[in-house]
Amino acid sequence: MVSDVWGVIQTYLAAYGLKVIAAIIIFIVGRIVAGWLTTLVRKLMERASWDVTLSKFLGDVTYGILLVIVIILSLGALGVDTSTFVAILGAATLAIGFALKDQLSNFGAGFLLLLFRPFEVGHFIEAAGTSGVVEEIGMFTTKLRTGDNKLVYVANSNVIGGNIVNYSAKDTRRIDLTIGVSYEDDLQKVKEEIWNILNSDERILKDPAPTVAVAELADSSVNFVVRPWVKSGDYWPVYFDLLEKIKTRFDEVGISIPYPQMDVHLKKED
Known part of the structure; x- marks a missing residue:
């Protein structure tokens, strides 16, 4: 009985022993090579100053693909018909792709954003x-x-x-303000007061130079455009400060900011 069992074992070892050893060697060596190639890919992306998240993601994808190839080669060494396995894997991938098409769309978009x-x-x-x-x-x-x-x-x-x-891609930004004054006000005086306010604020850049000009003769006011340049981080603080300073200064020197108004003429008939 023992001799019969041993005989069966010897038969299987003779038939499959070398294949099993070859499959194990292919799997072990393949994993080592896959890990080495993955590390190489990550180092190349780091040298190219790629985004850390993208580098890690591409490294994981590279390792996963290489590992699948190693497993298929190992199964082939055992004598397994890998064509059927590849077909099943392809069909499963296709089914998962249809089920997760929206997420895959977000995934692809995320890849492009990182790239x-x-x-x-x-x-x-x-x-x-x-x-x-x-x-x-x-x-x-x-x-x-x-x-x-x-x-x-x-x-x-x-x-x-x-x-x-x-809004943060450039170091500087332009503030765009529209300031309306009365038709009765002296336009040169208005420009002078606005320039004084701009020149007194150190956060406003000299180059590019600010713009102060009459932009529109509107229904109820003469509208000035005020366009100073500032560092991107100073945009909102300067924006709010300018509005307050202009209103305060205009009140001090008697420059009016008119409300919308309409002149109505009544005609009396006998």
Whole structure:
């Protein structure tokens, strides 16, 4: 009885022993090579200054693909018909793709955002109808912190599918103000007072130079455009300060900011 069992074992070892050893060697060596190639890919992306999240993601994808190839080669060494396995794997991938098509769309959009980098973490942007500071660029969603400290998770497909306004991409920004004064006011005096206010604020840049000019003879006022340049981080503080300073100074020197008004003439008939 023992001899019969041993004979069966010897038969299987003779038939499959070398194949099993070959499959084990292929799997072990394949994993080592896959890990080495993955590390190489990550180092190359780090040297190219790619985004950390993108580098990690591409490294994981590279390792996963290489590991699948190693497993298929190992099964082939055992004598398994890998064509059937590949077909099943392809069908499963296709089914998963249809089931998760929306998430895959967000995934692909996230990949493009990390690759082309229209904005970075810490930038203030406007995208998909939402404005805020970028807290995180994920593979499926982008996290924005709004001005009132709310977190908004925007699907990446919505972000990349529309216009993206990056307010932090440049070091400087232009403030656009429209200031209306009365038709009775001295326009040269108005310009002089506005220039005095601009020149007294050190946050306003000299180059590019600000613009102060008459832009419109409106129904109830003469409208000036006031366009100073500031550093991006100073935009809102300077914006609010200028409005307050202009109103306060105009009150002091007697320059009026008129309300909308209409002259009505009554005609009396006998």
